[in-house]
Amino acid sequence: MSINPPIAMLAELTHRCPLSCPYCSNPVELTRRDAELDTATWADVFRQAADLGVLQLHLSGGEPVSRRDLVDLVVAAREAGLYTNLITSGIGLTEKRLTELDAAGLDHIQLSLQGTDAEMADRIGGYRGGFARKMDVARWIGEIGFPLTLNAVLHRQNLHQLPRAIEMAVEMGARRIEVATVQFHGWALLSRDALMPTREQAREADAIVAEARARLKGTLVIDYVPADYHSDYPKRCMGGWGTTGLNVAPDGLVLPCHAAQTIPTLHFDNVREKRLREIWYEGAAFNAFRGTEWMQEPCRSCERREVDFGGCRCQAMALVGDAAATDPVCIKSPHHGELQERADAFAAGEAGFTARAAAG
Amino acid sequence: MIGADDIPVIPRGVRMQFDRVRERWVLLAPERTVALDEIGRAILSEIDGERSFGQITAGLAAKYAAPQEEIAEDSRGFLGALIDRRFVEVRR
Numbered sequence: 036m037s038i039n040p041p042i043a044m045l046a047e048l049t050h051r052c053p054l055s056c057p058y059c060s061n062p063v064e065l066t067r068r069d070a071e072l073d074t075a076t077w078a079d080v081f082r083q084a085a086d087l088g089v090l091q092l093h094l095s096g097g098e099p100v101s102r103r104d105l106v107d108l109v110v111a112a113r114e115a116g117l118y119t120n121l122i123t124s125g126i127g128l129t130e131k132r133l134t135e136l137d138a139a140g141l142d143h144i145q146l147s148l149q150g151t152d153a154e155m156a157d158r159i160g161g162y163r164g165g166f167a168r169k170m171d172v173a174r175w176i177g178e179i180g181f182p183l184t185l186n187a188v189l190h191r192q193n194l195h196q197l198p199r200a201i202e203m204a205v206e207m208g209a210r211r212i213e214v215a216t217v218q219f220h221g222w223a224l225l226s227r228d229a230l231m232p233t234r235e236q237a238r239e240a241d242a243i244v245a246e247a248r249a250r251l252k253g254t255l256v257i258d259y260v261p262a263d264y265h266s267d268y269p270k271r272c273m274g275g276w277g278t279t280g281l282n283v284a285p286d287g288l289v290l291p292c293h294a295a296q297t298i299p300t301l302h303f304d305n306v307r308e309k310r311l312r313e314i315w316y317e318g319a320a321f322n323a324f325r326g327t328e329w330m331q332e333p334c335r336s337c338e339r340r341e342v343d344f345g346g347c348r349c350q351a352m353a354l355v356g357d358a359a360a361t362d363p364v365c366i367k368s369p370h371h372g373e374l375q376e377r378a379d380a381f382a383a384g385e386a387g388f389t390a391r392a393a394a395g
Numbered sequence: 396m397i398g399a400d401d402i403p404v405i406p407r408g409v410r411m412q413f414d415r416v417r418e419r420w421v422l423l424a425p426e427r428t429v430a431l432d433e434i435g436r437a438i439l440s441e442i443d444g445e446r447s448f449g450q451i452t453a454g455l456a457a458k459y460a461a462p463q464e465e466i467a468e469d470s471r472g473f474l475g476a477l478i479d480r481r482f483v484e485v486r487r
Binding site: 040042086087088090091093116118120142143145180181182184210211252253254255256 | 406407408409410412414416417421423425426427428478479480481
């Protein structure tokens with residue numbers, strides 16, 4: 036099997052974050068500040084990534100702005116020739132720091148939106164005053180002229196705000212909005228009862244996105260991740276395991292996706308011990324689910340096996356207890372019917388959500 | 396659709412770069428990468444934020460000794476897809 040070089044790398048600079056969104060994609064076991072890679076190691080990882088074929092670098096977290104050396108890291112990334120994207124809640128960004136990031140060559144900013152008003156956003160993010168700060172940051176981003184993508188995570192509690200989120204993206208001058216229905220890994224799994232959208236909401240979101248895409252063609256690009264528990268086929272997770280991208284965790288562990296640590300049988304390498312090239316091409320975790328050899332039925336003989344690669348390995352692990360099983364989102368999975376019943380039950384749940392903890 | 400008098404502009408955050416690992420030119424845009432063939436690269440290289448679409452296609456027609464209408468049609472399709480994705484903007 037031939038292995039292509041990766042195009043994108045997500046650098047999770049830190050797990051620290053002032054917000055505590057209940058759907059945080061960080062692992063439930065958060066990395067402490069004293070275990071984070073230092074500036075020089077990250078700079079070396081960026082150069083290794085560029086040598087390996089990575090073109091797009093996403094600086095993420097936690098909240099990447101919590102890293103005091105963020106400007107230096109952007110300089111290092113640009114020197115390595117990487118297209119550099121900052122994924123942020125905006126909290127901690129000042130106009131001065133944005134100006135420094137501009138001078139450092141930051142290419143693009145992706146700003147998260149927890150809700151379209153202070154009441155919703157500050158409750159979901161668990162940070163009073165966060166929404167007002169974010170609106171300031173959005174204005175500074177526009178004034179400096181950074182290309183902007185707005186990122187709205189949808190769940191049962193805020194899905195009704197989707198039309199307004201799309202309007203806000205246009206008002207802010209964003210070229211793009213990512214509308215992503217919450218994915219149930221890690222923290223979100225703990226709050227599934229509170230976050231699961233209803234089937235009706237999922238269909239409503241489909242319709243809102245379709246209408247807005249047609250109306251805003253050439254003004255706003257809408258990337259959409261539908262509610263997969265209410266779908267017939269699974270998503271092509273990570274573009275295919277070990278085919279397109281990799282994640283580096285704050286402590287240097289290299290992961291095929293941000294939730295991969297929920298698969299207990301996998302062993303992950305660390306950039307402190309091995310070169311990124313060796314990890315990508317020879318690492319056990321990357322090779323575990325590459326191609327189609329690892330598949331079981333019904334995936335193995337399915338005509339869609341190279342369309343979606345059997346869906347999400349972490350979801351198969353979480354819901355079926357076997358990371359090599361068919362993602363139960365798929366109508367061909369023997370667990371699909373049960374999943375849909377459970378999804379409807381979760382969507383009828385009345386529980387509150389569990390806020391993400393703080394990283395030490 | 397882009398007209399002869401329109402001026403195509405490559406906005407901030409979008410740039411061409413040689414992908415030295417895959418040995419090809421790419422257009423890098425926010426969270427997206429587009430592989431470019433020779434024609435795509437030739438068209439994008441002509442965009443300077445000053446010349447109109449008509450001037451660009453006339454220049455390409457002369458350079459490649461091809462009919463301008465043919466070049467304009469190919470370029471319109473190529474740029475149209477990039478405009479829809481907001482990788483190229485148009486000043487009218």
